[in-house]
Amino acid sequence: MKTLFAIIQKEMRQLRRNTLLLVIICVSPVIILGIIPFSLEKQVKINLSIVDQDKTATSRMMAYRMQASPFYSSVASETTLDRALSRIRKNKSDIALVIPENFERDADLGNQEPLFLTIDGTHTLNAQSHLAFLEEALQSQRSGGKENGLAEVHYLFNPELDGRIYFIVSLLILLVTLIGVCLITINIVSEKESGMWSQLQATPLSLLQYLAAKLVVFAAVGLAEMIIGLAFCRAVYSFVVLGPISDYLLLTLIFLFPMLMLGIFIASITKNQVQAVYMLVLVLLSVILMSTMFSFLNAMPDWAQKMRFLNPLYYMLDASRLMVLKGFSLATVWVQTGILVFQGIVLSVATLLIFRSPSSLNQN
């Protein structure tokens, strides 16, 4: 309708006028995406300290092979386990390997004392994978490079085992979420605060039109963020979306529906921008921390796993990982998409009820 178009036009104009904000939302994703993915471990990089108590050709060969391998960013030799452990304490290495005495001698006798690994358990994610990698490497070294004939692992979807792509997806979605929700919530609350909301209430403008316009504008901003982010990551990290890109952008829009509605909901229950900021911290933190952005779903306690039904970010991450990293299409993730739409509808109803309720928050 013409009115809707006029409101959208007004919102766009207002957005454009705010230069600092525009600069922030255009430039900061680029800065963040330009720096943070470099901190993610692309290939396995183990910092190893070896304590060679055997001092034979075999043990020296072992150390030599590791030094030559690209998967070890540093291989240090220490004389005692204590010194190796203090290296771990000082965060200079994450694994200490002790090759026990008589290692070479006992190799063929079958009663060989096992190697001794001490791992810094502070970072679970890394500890587990570095341990696994090292064990496999040691196994294959000793079997003379012969593949363990019992089970073969085929890595799908990410043959180079690039450790970055998983978190780049999370980062992109995080940026879109934070910018989109903060913008829409504070925009609406500041209109409430300034009295503009009261002014508009006296016009024939309906609540539906008002909110729909906001949704459209800020969904466009969110989508633009995603497009910029994807393009940037493609250029800098050769990061590609395996599934159909149009499908993924559509998913982004679908995701923005419940997420922005959540922002509008927050705006409907807060009186001023300060309250809105506090509420945003509470809600966004909860949603982010429970969303499997920084955890595995199955490692979370049962009650936390069940809460995912309330969390649009969870479904977005789930569907995104399937579409971006594994190449599935929108049709495959219809469950996640459906839940997102449902969440959006529920939030819309709740928001409309609150806006229309006789409480003084929205009708003062």
Add this chain to the structure above:
Amino acid sequence: MKRTSGILSVARKETRHIWRDKLSMLILFGLPGLIVGVFGFVLSFEIKEVPVAVLNAKHDAGIERLFQKIDASPCFHVVKSLSHSGEIIDAFASHNIKMVVVADHEPAKALVSGDLPEVHIFMDGSESKLAIAAGSITRKLIASFFREEFPEATAGAVFPEPTVRFLYNPELRREVMPIPGLMMIIFILISAIMLSVSIVKEKEQGTLKLLALTPVLPSDMVFGKSLPYLFITIFHIFSVLLINYFVFGMTIAGSSLHFLALNLLFAVNSMAFGLLIASRVQRQIEVAILCWLFLFIPNVFLSGFIFPLITMPDFLQTLAWLMPGTSFIEAYRGIVFKGTGWLENALPFALLLAQIVLVLAISARGFKHQKAGR
């Protein structure tokens, strides 16, 4: 003592503002407890009950037992049984399945003909760390299974495994590990955002200009405003400590005084960054976005909270050390888990202190411009 009375009156005004806003007060006081108490349980990358699909092509009884063994493991949970290999790829699209184990032969028969049994593990490689770790665990499971079932045949194929010990986290106990990071988030978001949004609100409303006309110096005004938040943060430090003790049984290996000093220092540091943002922007929306994008995200990703520093390239490690969160987490883990002392944590403390001084200096210039009237 005019200056102190000026500072105190600003502090009193700020306290009233906070007190009158019950919703914000609730969030202000309750959020840290919530974050640590609730989310402490949630953040974990433990490999636990990972959903797995299986394919027993020849319906072999031995393979069936293998799959049961995999299901029995705390690491995996078999959720789907496939009927043919065409279903393998699509299996990853449902139930959060991360791995498909396929056996298309009968091991007993294979061994008879002198071959080793072969099981194929299709791993979701998109999360590479999980893939590597889970793949290794599965291989070990399979190897130990075959060793039990067919001990003679598999004798030469497997070597004794290394003994493994995890330092600082003997059972990879998950609840306690995220706590330093969660504390960092609390301080950064609450101390920084709340102080700076309050200041910028007054900027937007124009009341800041009014204050500029009073004899209260801008520095004193800022100091006065910060005081209530400082006390709230001290409350947080103690309340979170209690929660950590009673809920997680977390005790401090090092000196408690040292620990309190660290928390206080970081809280002041976060507020300083909040002031920096407040001195530069005019609107509350800008505060919110800048705090989330430039305080929350970099500190969460670069501080060693989730991703360890040593795996970062050198130039980024330097950058990471510039982040206050890094110093905080480093020293926190040291004092609480490893029992390090003042000397060992000299660097993080020094960095935090230096950042406070630097950031306050830059903010002061920003605020002076305000008073001069731009």
Add this chain to the structure above:
Amino acid sequence: MRIHADRLTRDFGSLRAVNEVSISVGEGEIMGLLGANGAGKSTLIRMLCGIIRLSGGTAEVAGFRLADQGRKIRQHIGYMGQNSTLFEDLTVRENIEFYGAVYNMSRKEILDRSEELIRELQIGRYTDQLIRTLPSGWRQMLAFSTAMLHRPKIVFLDEPTSGLDALSRRELWNLVSLAAGDGTTIMVSTHYLDEAFYCDRLVILENGCVKAEGRPNDLKAAGGSDGLIHFFIEDSK
């Protein structure tokens, strides 16, 4: 009668902001609402606009029932609130375009009316300037004209002159009088006593109740030596 309200009441929790107020305003009449801060002037106006729901009473505004035809009412009224009426970070022209579209005016209508407006106010040079940069006197007059954009039958003004200098107040009231002369019904709230005399009739509110009503000069006479102030002095109970 353009506005006909019967025993309007509004409660905010236990606080009764408007207490059984009955009021009638005819075509082309300027009705002034006087009262101290918190007397209920703004609340009453917002009730009549359909912004706030009624706790009690009935009203008819512009020929429509307030209780269930709020939407229709809003198409035929204009409103100028206490705070910003216009979008600060849009230009004059952009504001006009927006409100024109909101009131379902055609492009031609909007263009014609904005030309008229610009000529009347003589702000031709400022049409592409942001509202934020205009002096407050201009802004209020512009706000009034924007409220009149769609030629509403009734215009509600909530303290339109607060914060303005004497000259700007005079100029704004000129516009109001002109509009009333053309047949627009105006309901205005103010706490400037001298502005009372621009109005055709007055209603003086105190604690949500009608304390007095009538023509300004009649009320002034009734107030004795104090004049209108008489009605603002606390009654000894």
